[in-house]
Amino acid sequence: MNNNGTLLNYVNGQWRPSRAAEHLDVVNPATQERLAQVPLTPAEEVDEAAQAAAAAFPGWRRVPPTERIQPLFRLKRLLEENLDELARTITEECGKTLAESRGEMQRAIENVETAAGIPTLIMGDFVEDIAHGIDELMIRQPLGVCAIIAPFNFPGMIPFWFMPYAVACGNTVLVKPSERVPLTMQKVFALLDEAGFPPGVVNLVNGARETVDALLAHPDIRAISFVGSSRVARYVYAQGAAYGKRVQAQGGAKNPVLVLPDADMEMATRIIADSAFGCAGQRCLAASLAITVGEARHTFAEAIADAAAQRVTGYGLDEGVQMGPLITPRSKGYVEEMIARGAGEGAELLVDGRNARIPGYEQGNFVRPTILQNVHPESAVATTEIFGPVLGLLHVDSVDEAIRLINSGQYGNMACLFTTSGAAARQFRYEAEVGNVGINLGVAAPMAFFPFSGWKESFFGTLHGQGKHAVEFFTQTKVVVERWPKEWSRTF
Numbered sequence: 077m078n079n080n081g082t083l084l085n086y087v088n089g090q091w092r093p094s095r096a097a098e099h100l101d102v103v104n105p106a107t108q109e110r111l112a113q114v115p116l117t118p119a120e121e122v123d124e125a126a127q128a129a130a131a132a133f134p135g136w137r138r139v140p141p142t143e144r145i146q147p148l149f150r151l152k153r154l155l156e157e158n159l160d161e162l163a164r165t166i167t168e169e170c171g172k173t174l175a176e177s178r179g180e181m182q183r184a185i186e187n188v189e190t191a192a193g194i195p196t197l198i199m200g201d202f203v204e205d206i207a208h209g210i211d212e213l214m215i216r217q218p219l220g221v222c223a224i225i226a227p228f229n230f231p232g233m234i235p236f237w238f239m240p241y242a243v244a245c246g247n248t249v250l251v252k253p254s255e256r257v258p259l260t261m262q263k264v265f266a267l268l269d270e271a272g273f274p275p276g277v278v279n280l281v282n283g284a285r286e287t288v289d290a291l292l293a294h295p296d297i298r299a300i301s302f303v304g305s306s307r308v309a310r311y312v313y314a315q316g317a318a319y320g321k322r323v324q325a326q327g328g329a330k331n332p333v334l335v336l337p338d339a340d341m342e343m344a345t346r347i348i349a350d351s352a353f354g355c356a357g358q359r360c361l362a363a364s365l366a367i368t369v370g371e372a373r374h375t376f377a378e379a380i381a382d383a384a385a386q387r388v389t390g391y392g393l394d395e396g397v398q399m400g401p402l403i404t405p406r407s408k409g410y411v412e413e414m415i416a417r418g419a420g421e422g423a424e425l426l427v428d429g430r431n432a433r434i435p436g437y438e439q440g441n442f443v444r445p446t447i448l449q450n451v452h453p454e455s456a457v458a459t460t461e462i463f464g465p466v467l468g469l470l471h472v473d474s475v476d477e478a479i480r481l482i483n484s485g486q487y488g489n490m491a492c493l494f495t496t497s498g499a500a501a502r503q504f505r506y507e508a509e510v511g512n513v514g515i516n517l518g519v520a521a522p523m524a525f526f527p528f529s530g531w532k533e534s535f536f537g538t539l540h541g542q543g544k545h546a547v548e549f550f551t552q553t554k555v556v557v558e559r560w561p562k563e564w565s566r567t568f
C-alpha cells in the first residue's frame with residue numbers, strides 16, 4: 077500500500093502503483109471504516125503484467141521441480157510466522173471471526189504443503205515395447221501464464237487452491253483478488269516477494285470486472301482459474317473458451333443437509349448451526365436448507381432454533397464472537413429481502429435475524445441467524461443462493477423423496493446427511509448429485525490433496541482446484557513414441 081492508502085500491484089518482482097483512473101474503497105464490514113483504496117487496473121497494465129509473466133516463463137519452466145519448490149517451503153514458513161496478522165487482515169476486510177480467518181489460512185498453508193510434492197505429482201508414464209523395440213512415454217509440461225480470479229469470501233485461501241500448484245508445475249501466474257477484500261493478497265504477496273520467486277513468476281493485479289475481461293482476452297494467458305458466483309463463472313467459462321483458454325470455474329451453491337430420525341440430534345444440531353451460520357453463511361459450503369424425515373421434523377426444528385438464537389453475533393476481532401457481518405450493506409439488504417420473501421411465500425419465521433443492532437457496531441452489515449420453517453420446495457428461498465445466515469427447513473416422508481428433492485436443485489456443490497444408518501449413508505453417497513458429500517459433517521471441505529469438487533451450476537469445467545486435479549489442470553501432456561534400433565548402437 078502506498079502512503080495515501082492506495083493498494084499496489086506486484087509485477088515482475090516489484091510493487092507498482094496502478095495508473096488506474098478508477099478506485100474503489102475497501103471497507104471494514106463491521107465498522108464501515110475505510111481501510112484502503114483499490115485500483116481498477118486497466119487493460120494496458122494487465123498487458124504489462126502478462127508480458128512480465130510470459131517473459132519469466134521460459135526460465136522458470138527450466139528450473140528443476142526440486143528447486144522450484146524451495147520458495148514454497150520458505151513461503152510455508154513465512155505464512156505460519158505471519159498467520160495471526162494475515163488472519164486479522166481477513167477479519168478486518170471480510171468480517172469473519174478471527175478463528176475462522178485462522179482456519180482459512182491454515183488450509184492455504186496445506187495447499188502449499190501439497191504442492192511441494194510436485195516432483196512426485198508431476199510424474200508421467202512410461203511403457204516399454206509398445207511394439208518391438210518401441211517405447212512410449214507421457215510427460216507433463218507447464219502451460220505458460222495462468223490467471224487466478226478470486227471471490228470475496230475466502231480472501232486468503234482461495235488463490236491457494238491454484239497458485240502453489242501452478243508455479244510448482246513451472247507456470248507463471250497473475251492473481252486478481254476480489255476488489256472487496258484485496259488487502260490479504262497484498263500481505264501474502266509481500267511474503268511471496270520474500271520467499272524468493274524469480275521476478276515475473278508471481279504477479280498481483282487488482283481490479284474488478286474490466287480487469288477480469290482484460291485477463292480473459294489476453295493472448296499470452298493460457299489458463300483461467302475462477303471462483304465466484306455461478307453467473308460470473310458461466311460467463312468466465314464461456315469467454316475463456318471463446319479465447320481458446322483452458323478454464324476451471326467454480327460457482328455458487330445452495331447446499332442441503334438431510335437429517336434422519338436416527339441421527340445423533342445434539343451433534344447434528346451443533347454441526348448444522350456451524351455450517352449454516354459460520355462465516356455468516358457466506359461460504360460456498362454453507363448449509364442453507366435442512367430437510368428432515370419422520371420425527372426429526374420437530375426435534376431438529378426446536379434444537380436448531382435454540383442454537384440460532386444463542387449464536388453470538390458481533391465484530392470478528394472481539395472475544396467470544398461466533399458470527400460476523402455480511403460483506404456489504406447491499407448484501408445485508410438482499411439477505412433481509414430474501415427473508416421477507418420467504419415469509420411472503422408462506423414459510424414461518426421461526427427465528428428472525430433482521431434489524432440486528434450490535435452495540436458499538438451500529439453501522440455494521442449485521443444479520444443475525446435466521447430460520448424459516450415449512451419452506452416450500454419450489455419457493456425462491458428454497459432454490460436461490462442467499463449467501464447469508466439463513467436456514468430454511470423442509471420436511472419430507474422418506475430418504476428417496478429427500479434425494480429426489482436434492483437432485484432437483486440447479487446447484488451441486490455439497491449435500492450432507494446426518495444418520496447412524498450405514499445403508500442410508502451409502503445410498504446418499506451413491507445417489508446425491510453433488511461434488512462434495514458430508515456424512516455426519518456439515519462443511520465437507522476437501523483437504524488440499526483432494527479436488528474441491530462441485531457439479532452442475534456450481535462448476536464449469538473438468539478439473540477442479542487443489543491436489544492432483546490442479547496438477548493436471550496446470551500441465552499439458554506430451555506423448556513421445558521412440559524407436560532406437562540396436563543396429564545404430566556403436567561399440568565402445
Ligand code: NAD
Binds near residue numbers: 308309311359530
Ligand atoms: P462474484 O462472482 O461477484 O466475483 C468473483 C470474482 O469475479 C471477483 O474477482 C470479481 O471481481 C469478478 N467479477 C464480478 N463480476 C464480474 C463480471 N461481471 N465480469 C467479470 N468478472 C466479474 O462472487 P463473490 O460475490 O465475490 O463471491 C461469492 C460467490 O462465490 C458465491 O456465489 C459463492 O457461492 C461463490 N463461491 C464458490 C466457491 C466454490 O468453490 N464453488 C467458493 C467460494 C465462493
